[in-house]
Structures are given as C-alpha cells and as structure tokens.
Amino acid sequence: MRIIGGARRGLKLADVGEGDAAAHLRPTSDRVREAIFNLLVNGGHGNPVAGARVLDLFAGTGALGLEALSRGAVAVTFVDDGAKALALIRANVAKMKAEGETRVLRQDARRLGANPGAAHDLVFLDPPYGKDLGAAALAAALGGGWLAPGAMVVWEEGAPPAVPEGFALADRRKYGDTIVTLLRAPG
Structure with a gap:
C-alpha cells in the first residue's frame, strides 16, 4: 500500500498484506483508491x-484519509474501534509525519456522540461489507454534528447501499x- x-x-504505508480477517481489516486497494480520488477530483x-x-x-x-491529506485536505479525524487498526493508523500517520493534521479516535463509528470540533466536509465510510453498519454510522455522524451541510460522503460496500433519508445520491x-x-x- x-x-x-x-x-x-509514493510514500509506502504499513503493510497489512491481504487484510487481517480477525481484525476485520480489508484495505482499499491502491487501484480502487486511485479511482475514488479521480472520481472526486475529476468527476x-x-x-x-x-x-x-x-x-x-x-x-x-x-489510507483513505492520508491520501486526502496528500491531495490537499487540511485535517483528518480517523475513527476505528479495533486495536490492530489503530496501531496501523498511528504507524501510517507517523510515516507521513502528519501528527499535526490528524486526530485518531478509538470509538465505534455507530456511536460517535457529539462532535467536539469543526464539522467535516468529506467523509470516507468503509464499513465491513454486508454487516449493515454504514447507515448507522452516517446517522450518528449527522446527529452528532460531525458533518458539514452538503458534505460529500464516499461509501464503500460490497453491494449498493440504500441512500439514507436526507442524503442525496451524487x-x-x-x-x-x-x-x-x-x-x-x-x-
């Protein structure tokens, strides 16, 4: 990666191989990540x-948040509740020397609570496929003030998710x- x-x-990130099934890690491939950013920037x-x-x-x-930083984002908040994931995020933030622009939260994305800071303009949502976690995470982010009005959400799933109420398919x-x-x- x-x-x-x-x-x-070109910065090499921490290697997780094909993912860690026990930690439910399924990294977005370089090819898909490149396609996502091409779609966002040129679509x-x-x-x-x-x-x-x-x-x-x-x-x-x-990787998605760090790719955004590399491409001009000003800050990234990473949310995950897995110990292995948090260790990888911290290692990758350190490799990129991005500690000043990032915040890492050990938290269930479906239970975010109130946002203590500024709202976010761009959201990457990459839940474990087929477990119906994405809609709950979006509802928590919206309800807690984590999303700026009109924020762009990039949602990765194995099947097309239903568009949550209030959101518009772009x-x-x-x-x-x-x-x-x-x-x-x-x-």
Whole structure:
C-alpha cells in the first residue's frame, strides 16, 4: 500500500498484506483508491478534497484519509474501534509525519456522540461489507454534528447501499467487488 497522488505520492504505508480477517481489516486497494480520488477530483463534484476537513469512519489503515491529506485536505479525524487498526493508523500517520493534521479516535463509528470540533466536509465510510453498519454510522455522524451541510460522503460496500433519508445520491460506481457510492449530506 502506498500514497497514490499529491504531495506525498509514493510514500509506502504499513503493510497489512491481504487484510487481517480477525481484525476485520480489508484495505482499499491502491487501484480502487486511485479511482475514488479521480472520481472526486475529476468527476464533476467540484473537488471536495482540496481544503477539506475529512472524517474517516471505519478507518482501518487510514489510507483513505492520508491520501486526502496528500491531495490537499487540511485535517483528518480517523475513527476505528479495533486495536490492530489503530496501531496501523498511528504507524501510517507517523510515516507521513502528519501528527499535526490528524486526530485518531478509538470509538465505534455507530456511536460517535457529539462532535467536539469543526464539522467535516468529506467523509470516507468503509464499513465491513454486508454487516449493515454504514447507515448507522452516517446517522450518528449527522446527529452528532460531525458533518458539514452538503458534505460529500464516499461509501464503500460490497453491494449498493440504500441512500439514507436526507442524503442525496451524487454518483455510484463499481470497481471489481467494491461499490463506491457518493452521497451529499443534507444541507
């Protein structure tokens, strides 16, 4: 795994191999990550990455949030409740020397509570596939004030998720066994 583009392009991230089944880690492949960022930047969505405050839910390795930082995001909050994932996120943040622009929270993404800081403009949502966790995490983020009005949500799943009430479908693409759904938060 590596950073695909931006200021830190080519930086090798901590290796998790094919993922860690026990920790439910399934890193977004470099190919899918590149496709997501091409879609965000060049897909007619107004480049929601540049200058964004990013929320990375079910962050896993942190690769999506760190890729956003490399491409011009100003801050990333990583949320995961797994010890292995948190160790990988911290290792990758250190490799990127991004401690000043990141915050790592050990928390269940479905139980975020109130946001103690500024709202986020861009959200990466990559829950374990097929467990119906994404909608609950989005509801918690919206209810807790984590999402800025009109925030862009990038949701990865194994099957197309239902669009939650109040959110608008912006785009949907299939990359291998991954469905990427772009949503706009209410706003």
